[in-house]
Amino acid sequence: MERGYKIRSKPDYQSLAWRDKALAHFVVAKGKGGMAVLQLFQQMYPREPVHVVYVRDGADDYSALLEKVIGEGLHCYDAEQEGLFAFYRMMDACRMGTQFYMAGSESFIWSAVKLAKLHGVQEDDVMKQIVATLARPVYCVHCKGMTPEVTTNIVACGKCGRKLFVRDHFSRLLGAYMGLQVDAENPGDVPAIEEIYR
Secondary structure (H helix, E strand, C coil): CCCCCCCCCCCCCCCCCCCCCCCEEEEEEECCHHHHHHHHHHHCCCCCCEEEEEECECCECCHHHHHHHHHHHEEEECCHHHHHHHHHHHHHHCCCCEEEEEEECHHHHHHHHHHHHHCCCCHHHEEEEECCCCCEEEEECCCCCEEEEECECEEECCCCCCEEEEEEEEECCCCEEEEEECCCCCCCCCCCCCECCC
């Protein structure tokens, strides 16, 4: 790949920062994303209402620190699906002017973005910060299965088992990178698997 080449489909990620002109703030984070939330609150504590959904992730648990900083606006969960479902339910009470912030792995962020879109939130209106890993969610174009947290250039599809080449093309609709069968033309001819998305 040439230097300076930008993958057009790849989303832009940035460090979380409070947005101006908000009527409320909604933060969603998982695991080490808790550190990004703490850094966000170091900037200031907004005057507007703040809700934070935080999903603990094994040793990466910032819930005790977040509790000290945020207090009653914090909602902690042990399972990703439980936290995402709570976020989806809480969005019913959100009003126009609420700003959204998400931090964690790319798989987690795009799972939350998909739920926000169901409530009419545009992807551009969500500030996103990848934390701790470059692991990718991969969509199999053959069976339509999703394999989260992929760190290698080639991965076995979690649904159909095909060996997929992980492309750099990202689908915002699916919230994943495209995976194509690497040995479709020469079955069994699979290149070396390398860990490149740590």
